[in-house]
Amino acid sequence: MMSSVLLILTVCLSGYAAGLEALSQSVITAFLSGHNRMRSALNLPDLVWNSTLVSVAKSHVVDCHYIKIEDGNFDISPRKERDNVDIANDAMTMWSWEVNNLDPKWACIYNWSCKRYSQVVWRKTKSVGCAIVHCSRYDVNLLKCEYYPPGNVVGEIPY
Numbered sequence: 001m002m003s004s005v006l007l008i009l010t011v012c013l014s015g016y017a018a019g020l021e022a023l024s025q026s027v028i029t030a031f032l033s034g035h036n037r038m039r040s041a042l043n044l045p046d047l048v049w050n051s052t053l054v055s056v057a058k059s060h061v062v063d064c065h066y067i068k069i070e071d072g073n074f075d076i077s078p079r080k081e082r083d084n085v086d087i088a089n090d091a092m093t094m095w096s097w098e099v100n101n102l103d104p105k106w107a108c109i110y111n112w113s114c115k116r117y118s119q120v121v122w123r124k125t126k127s128v129g130c131a132i133v134h135c136s137r138y139d140v141n142l143l144k145c146e147y148y149p150p151g152n153v154v155g156e157i158p159y
Contacts, residue, residue, distance in 0.1 A: 023054070023132065027084045031130050031145070034092025038120050044159060045126075053129025053146040061142040064135035076140050084132050087141050095120060106157045115152055122151025123159040 023031075028049055036046040098117035101108055108114040119125070130145040151158060 050127035
């Protein structure tokens with residue numbers, strides 16, 4: 001079952017994908033460590049890396065064109081010649097801050113983002129795969145993570 005989440009943001013980019021290389025083990029470790037740090041704080045089991053989900057995530061960012069962000073597991077950061085490990089670490093830090101945007105019933109407050117954090121700590125989720133692409137025309141990095149099974153199911157709480 002796919003998660004049903006309201007449209008959070010729409011980004012219109014028609015840039016060039018300058019780099020969609022395979023992620024190094026250090027980048028994968030940064031993603032997994034960031035995810036699992038948030039999960040371990042809640043005594044949730046660690047996620048494992050899923051290469052199939054990497055392919056799905058890549059398909060959402062590869063062309064740097066019109067991108068619909070429906071599940072919130074997406075980020076844009078200024079390029080500034082950044083290393084993919086830094087991009088992954090920064091995203092995980094920002095996503096962890098989203099816990100402050102939740103009310104006790106797991107609703108996002110003040111129209112701020114919280115869907116990335118709630119997906120990361122979704123109890124039923126077992127694996128994650130992420131992709132980063134450098135879009136040269138706009139000099140930004142696009143980051144997308146996919147999860148299995150997906151979370152953010154309307155009417156359910158993460159754990």
